[in-house]
Amino acid sequence: LGRLKKSEKTALQRLLEYVHQIVEKKDTQQFFAWPVTDQIAPGYSLVISRPMDLNSMKRNIENHVYSSLPQYIDDLQLMCRNAMVYNRPDTVYYKAAKKLLHAALKIITRDKLRSTPQLLP
Numbered sequence: 464l465g466r467l468k469k470s471e472k473t474a475l476q477r478l479l480e481y482v483h484q485i486v487e488k489k490d491t492q493q494f495f496a497w498p499v500t501d502q503i504a505p506g507y508s509l510v511i512s513r514p515m516d517l518n519s520m521k522r523n524i525e526n527h528v529y530s531s532l533p534q535y536i537d538d539l540q541l542m543c544r545n546a547m548v549y550n551r552p553d554t555v556y557y558k559a560a561k562k563l564l565h566a567a568l569k570i571i572t573r574d575k576l577r578s579t580p581q582l583l584p
């Protein structure tokens with residue numbers, strides 16, 4: 464990455480940012496936008512060992528933390544799994560996590576994404 468200026472984006476970053484902005488739009492109630500705090504979710508940090516949220520994922524894209532699409536998907540699944548571990552199945556958060564994960568995986572496996580070769584290296 465030495466030869467790229469800080470501002471220039473790699474093909475992978477452009478792909479991940481394309482997918483991420485769609486995922487962000489699916490989180491209409493902004494439940495996943497920011498880290499969950501113990502203030503809003505008592506005992507959260509005792510239950511969830513690896514917290515994840517959409518803003519952290521956005522920062523990871525910008526900082527080249529992901530070197531592949533599967534690594535990005537792993538964090539998306541971690542974020543949703545955390546919500547389905549901490550929250551009971553009858554809660555809005557559990558249901559929103561399940562819905563977000565399914566919607567996001569549909570985007571990523573959508574033939575449109577596959578049929579545009581420059582998006583999927």
Ligand SMILES: CC(=O)c1cc(-c2ccccn2)c2ncccn12
Pocket residue numbers: 493494495499503504545546549550556
């Ligand atoms: C994602 C998640 O588990 C979550 C997000 C939230 C949340 C996020 C933003 C605004 C309000 N609540 C939340 N509140 C209580 C228990 C769990 N949560």
